Amino acid sequence: MLGGQGRKRRITEAERSRIVGLIKLRPPGRLEVQPSNEMWAADESGPAEWTLDTLTAAARGLGIGVSRSQVRRILLAEGMRWRRTRSWTRSRDVDFREKDTDRRALHQPPDGATVVCADELGPVIPRTFPPALGWSPDGHRIKNEIDYSRGPEKTCVYGALRVRDGQAITMTATSRNSVFYQQFLQLVEDANPVGDLYVITDNLSSRTSVSTRTWLEEHPRIRHHPTC
Secondary structure (H helix, E strand, C coil): CCCCCCCCCCCCHHHHHHHHHHCCCCCCCCCEECCCCCEECCCCCCCCCCCHHHHHHHHHHCCCCCCHHHHHHHHHHCCCCCCCCCCCCCCCCCCHHHHHHHHHHCCCCCCCCEEEEEEEEEEECCCCCCCCCCECCCCCECCCCCCCCCCCCCEEEEEEEECCCCCEEEEEECCCCHHHHHHHHHHHHHHCCCCCEEEEECCCHHHHCHHHHHHHHCCCCEEEEECC
16 A cells, blocks of 8 residues: 555644634633723734634634634534533622532531522413314314413512422512512511521522612521522
């Protein structure tokens, strides 16, 4: 068998590795929240997102003579994605790591403490529907007309789940404002009269409003732990 047949590879394995490694780097033009709560990029003239074009330009900047199609083939062969992956779990809160650590510690809560997970949904509309109209001549079920209006009877549902035993506490209200949220917290507190009460919930505005913060100061047993 004759060796040396075919076109030589123009890109070395070391260069391929450097191209693949670019995906792991933060784009130099991407804005990031700094400890000072300001946003700035390492290089404002650089790309804010990795695309095939910006990756090709970055590779050429490293002295690698490569085309856009070659970058695409290399990344696909390695199973790499060059598009930015977005996730709702990513928080811009500079204190998120500390909050997340505190929340995870509640898997083993302090002695005598109670942990509940709270949330709400809505508005929903409790309603009953008339019986179906029957069957059409061609054998299909006749459907009722859909009413998309919410109307004045809309209802919001609050719920809390006690982690240690699965006990649920629920409440309905006409809105998801601070007043109703405080009423819901009062129900949770009344159902758990002893020990500290850790409430894991989201950061809806009713949780952080001035009136809710003032209410919480009068109920020191309740400690909020936001999920994001």
